Amino acid sequence: MRTDDFDYNLPEERIAQTPAEPRDSCRLLVLHREDGRIEHKRFTDIVEYLDPGDLVVVNQTRVMPARLVGKKQNTGGVSETLLLKRREDIDALGSVWECLVNPGKRLKPGAVIEYRAGGLHAPDSAPVVLTGTIVDFVDDNRGGRLVRFEAQGERTLDEAIHEAGHVPLPPYITQYEGDPEKYQTVYAMQDEHSAAAPTAGLHFTPKLIETIKAKGVQWASVELEVGIDTFRLVTEDDPTKHVIHTERYHVAPEVVEAVKATKAAGHKVIAIGTTSVRSLESTWDSQLPADEPPVVAHRFEEAEDSAAVTHKGDMVARENATTNLYLMPGSTFHVVDTMVTNFHVPRSTLMMLVSAFATREQIMNAYQSAIDEKYRFLSFGDAMIII
Numbered sequence: 001m002r003t004d005d006f007d008y009n010l011p012e013e014r015i016a017q018t019p020a021e022p023r024d025s026c027r028l029l030v031l032h033r034e035d036g037r038i039e040h041k042r043f044t045d046i047v048e049y050l051d052p053g054d055l056v057v058v059n060q061t062r063v064m065p066a067r068l069v070g071k072k073q074n075t076g077g078v079s080e081t082l083l084l085k086r087r088e089d090i091d092a093l094g095s096v097w098e099c100l101v102n103p104g105k106r107l108k109p110g111a112v113i114e115y116r117a118g119g120l121h122a123p124d125s126a127p128v129v130l131t132g133t134i135v136d137f138v139d140d141n142r143g144g145r146l147v148r149f150e151a152q153g154e155r156t157l158d159e160a161i162h163e164a165g166h167v168p169l170p171p172y173i174t175q176y177e178g179d180p181e182k183y184q185t186v187y188a189m190q191d192e193h194s195a196a197a198p199t200a201g202l203h204f205t206p207k208l209i210e211t212i213k214a215k216g217v218q219w220a221s222v223e224l225e226v227g228i229d230t231f232r233l234v235t236e237d238d239p240t241k242h243v244i245h246t247e248r249y250h251v252a253p254e255v256v257e258a259v260k261a262t263k264a265a266g267h268k269v270i271a272i273g274t275t276s277v278r279s280l281e282s283t284w285d286s287q288l289p290a291d292e293p294p295v296v297a298h299r300f301e302e303a304e305d306s307a308a309v310t311h312k313g314d315m316v317a318r319e320n321a322t323t324n325l326y327l328m329p330g331s332t333f334h335v336v337d338t339m340v341t342n343f344h345v346p347r348s349t350l351m352m353l354v355s356a357f358a359t360r361e362q363i364m365n366a367y368q369s370a371i372d373e374k375y376r377f378l379s380f381g382d383a384m385i386i387i
């Protein structure tokens with residue numbers, strides 16, 4: 001297996017620059033794992049593939065205004081900071097963040113950046129609401145830094161970040177100047193923890209969710225604080241050498257019980273997005289004895305006559321846990337039966353994850369079909385359901 005195996009030619013015009021309006025009007029490619037068959041639908045048609053008793057699991061995380069543009073205190077040079085995660089292990093009060101800074105090479109420990117109200121387009125007359133002091137290097141090659149932030153005036157740190165920050169759209173979205181709330185799911189929680197959106201969930205509307213629930217489909221939420229490392233290209237020739245940084249996640253006991261009850265009744269667990277997949281699969285503990293009836297993983301490429309494969313182990317609720325679960329061909333899915341996902345960047349860990357859930361050949365065929373049919377790709381793009 002090579003990283004090149006997960007590469008494909010993505011025409012620039014296929015990268016969506018704006019969200020679908022309404023959200024659920026986007027297209028939906030349906031991939032049947034059992035025989036590789038492909039259907040072309042609209043996202044509202046997803047209800048056809050959900051049965052009463054099934055369980056839909058979404059990632060309810062909310063994107064924080066993690067993009068800060070400021071000026072270096074001594075030189076006045078512009079610097080951009082992307083907040084990745086709080087480092088309570090360094091400062092229990094949460095003032096130290098792991099960040100990416102640009103330009104990274106010029107910002108050494110001790111350097112101070114000033115951020116003004118209004119952020120990117122703030123005039124020089126705008127008040128400085130936040131300062132950041134570089135504490136240490138994290139990954140100098142990528143501009144990784146530990147930064148200690150301090151709110152100015154009587155603001156709290158979170159208030160200052162909101163005054164100075166913006167929701168960080170992915171770098172390949174260059175033309176969107178609309179409502180940043182379109183980069184949030186309609187079911188996102190109030191607290192903001194993520195550096196990027198769980199984009200498969202962007203397609204749901206309140207009306208569509210009501211329709212799904214009215215059919216007798218259950219709905220549950222997990223939380224995984226999405227970091228940008230999940231979306232990074234794999235630069236190593238051997239993808240097994242790539243390391244995914246940890247992300248914090250929460251899977252409540254009631255979600256675990258809902259999954260077990262759904263499986264016991266012979267229904268499906270449908271994960272919305274790769275972050276929901278990774279949250280659910282990260283709860284699996286292979287050292288525990290399986291409950292009766294056992295949790296079953298459907299792996300058509302590994303099972304005789306497309307039969308289900310039973311694996312020993314059990315789910316364990318996780319609260320404030322961390323995961324760096326890296327799913328690639330050869331990995332086993334213990335919990336998820338169906339996945340809803342967007343179309344991903346070539347050579348990414350997400351391409352490997354969906355290729356593990358189906359097969360690489362099926363995914364590459366589906367992606368080529370989507371390109372031929374002029375689907376819209378990446379965060380604001382169309383969706384795929386793998387069943």
